[in-house]
Amino acid sequence: MAISSIYSNILNEHNLRPSHRGSTEGATQVLEGVNPSCGDDIFLELRLEEGVIKDASFNGSGCAISQASADMMLDLIVGETKEQALHLIDIFMRMIRGEASEDEIDELDEAGLLKDISHMPARVKCAVLSWRTLKEMLEKED
Amino acid sequence: MRENPYRKDFPIFDNKGIVYLDSAATAQRPYAVLDKERAFYENMNANPLRGLYGISVEATEVYEHARERVAGFIGAASPEEIVFTRNATESLNLVAYSYACSFLEKGDRIVTTIMEHHSNMLPWRLAAEKTGADIVYMLPDKNGKFPAEEISSKITKGTKLVAIGHVSNVLGVTNPVKEIAEAAHGVGALVVLDAAQSVPHIPVNVQELKVDFLAFSGHKLMSPFGIGVLYGRKELLESMPPFLRGGEMIDSVSAEGETFAPVPHKFEAGTVNAAGAAGLEAAIDYIENVGFDFIGETERRLTEILFEEAAAYPYFHILGSEKPEEHSGIVAFTIDGVHPHDVSSILDGDKICIRAGHHCAEPLLRHLGVMSTARASFYLYNTEEDVRFFMEKVKEVRRFLGLGD
Ligand SMILES: Cc1ncc(COP(=O)(O)O)c(C=O)c1O
Numbered sequence: 001m002a003i004s005s006i007y008s009n010i011l012n013e014h015n016l017r018p019s020h021r022g023s024t025e026g027a028t029q030v031l032e033g034v035n036p037s038c039g040d041d042i043f044l045e046l047r048l049e050e051g052v053i054k055d056a057s058f059n060g061s062g063c064a065i066s067q068a069s070a071d072m073m074l075d076l077i078v079g080e081t082k083e084q085a086l087h088l089i090d091i092f093m094r095m096i097r098g099e100a101s102e103d104e105i106d107e108l109d110e111a112g113l114l115k116d117i118s119h120m121p122a123r124v125k126c127a128v129l130s131w132r133t134l135k136e137m138l139e140k141e142d
Numbered sequence: 143m144r145e146n147p148y149r150k151d152f153p154i155f156d157n158k159g160i161v162y163l164d165s166a167a168t169a170q171r172p173y174a175v176l177d178k179e180r181a182f183y184e185n186m187n188a189n190p191l192r193g194l195y196g197i198s199v200e201a202t203e204v205y206e207h208a209r210e211r212v213a214g215f216i217g218a219a220s221p222e223e224i225v226f227t228r229n230a231t232e233s234l235n236l237v238a239y240s241y242a243c244s245f246l247e248k249g250d251r252i253v254t255t256i257m258e259h260h261s262n263m264l265p266w267r268l269a270a271e272k273t274g275a276d277i278v279y280m281l282p283d284k285n286g287k288f289p290a291e292e293i294s295s296k297i298t299k300g301t302k303l304v305a306i307g308h309v310s311n312v313l314g315v316t317n318p319v320k321e322i323a324e325a326a327h328g329v330g331a332l333v334v335l336d337a338a339q340s341v342p343h344i345p346v347n348v349q350e351l352k353v354d355f356l357a358f359s360g361h362k363l364m365s366p367f368g369i370g371v372l373y374g375r376k377e378l379l380e381s382m383p384p385f386l387r388g389g390e391m392i393d394s395v396s397a398e399g400e401t402f403a404p405v406p407h408k409f410e411a412g413t414v415n416a417a418g419a420a421g422l423e424a425a426i427d428y429i430e431n432v433g434f435d436f437i438g439e440t441e442r443r444l445t446e447i448l449f450e451e452a453a454a455y456p457y458f459h460i461l462g463s464e465k466p467e468e469h470s471g472i473v474a475f476t477i478d479g480v481h482p483h484d485v486s487s488i489l490d491g492d493k494i495c496i497r498a499g500h501h502c503a504e505p506l507l508r509h510l511g512v513m514s515t516a517r518a519s520f521y522l523y524n525t526e527e528d529v530r531f532f533m534e535k536v537k538e539v540r541r542f543l544g545l546g547d
Contacts, residue, residue, distance in 0.1 A: 005491075006487070007484070007487075007488060007542055007543060009544065012543050012544035013544070015543065015544075016543075016544050016545070037499065037500075038481075038483050038499060038514060039500070039513040039514050061513075062481060063481035063482075063483040063484045064480075064481060064484045064543055065483075065484070065487075120487060122483075122487075123483065123487055126483065
């Protein structure tokens, strides 16, 4: 599959018109994730209430892949429990390594479109940035 | 459209069908170099410099012949002034550890520029830390030019070392090395020239430029990976302690101590890369056969075409000089609304190879106020078709990302 097919209309939509860009009122967690080598930079804000991600947002700058990936991720995890979010992050990380099944990738909804990023080693860290940051936030919770 | 008569010498173009615009990172290799390296392993492979039997003598001769060739190529007074290293980075580290760390003192000044590749910056920082010397950066304008007073106000009494790049790997600008060397020598400082981006493209003569040390990498001038060069004035090299210690760099070793081999062998510890040196010699032969006139003319013409096409496309911004001839075939650029990594990934879909990121020159990008850029760079094998195809595809990048035109 051609590398450039990663840039689907859906990815472009998330990059150009993200629904979660901004800030979260009453955020309980805030964390910055950076990829120093490319200058990608993401601030995640979450409002976690009784183990459920009630609301979340991101801010920052970077390539289309890092920004769209963050937006897709937030689409997926808002409203989910912390455990479910960690489960989805785990699938995403395994998908990037080419180790997730089709059924698992289906659970990721639009974020599953990033599965071919595994053929672009230099861009993996762009796709993973927000997921890695979210994982760190949720694990810090404990 | 003129054919490029040299392109057929490079097997990768037939094998991969790529549009290669990243020669500032590493050049492609012609058959002549690949054949020479292979011939070494097929016909005279033995550990060089031991010389107890026929092919080892041959291996040694090939290695030393390459050294003579390099000396002639950059105008060194003698082959003893040529030390083989792995690459420019190692060459610069050698000077930093063996010269700067040994001879600089607290309060001495090291002058470099904010435009340097990290490889010509971090070694000097280390030397400054170890010796207590101060490090001072000359700041260029946005085109990479140093105002005269920037040079005269920074290279002052107390300056012991001036480390500058010859051609910037981001802006493509050529520094006025002779003037800087004159200023440096005027205050008793030595000059270290990072010639990684110049030696492949323009004639470089260490005696005309009056530099005391010069570093470059073979791989940017089409030789195999893993062979680089440090030029150093003989009396300087002789005064310096070894960088690495071990085999091949000693005269004799006893339980009590050791005496070192004469230069340049004192700086070539361990088994040397004779096949790489042979490949480097073949690359120099190749370059001289093509000629710097052709190289310069090709790079200038292709850069001109790029500039012309870019002028008609408002979203495309070139860093550095507005004059194509001042770019040394290197064009760093940004596209409005698009991250450079997306530019390179999208172009990769059309087999166009360009660089994106900070190009190991983060302080320069900060100085210029940009986070990262994409970069296209040309070499002697590139064609008009390469640039036109590249610009055609570049103009599609924004549309590709859903940004309209
Ligand atoms: C100006 C400059 N200096 C130094 C280097 C370092 O070269 P190498 O990585 O071969 O040691 C490079 C190459 O990237 C360069 O462009």
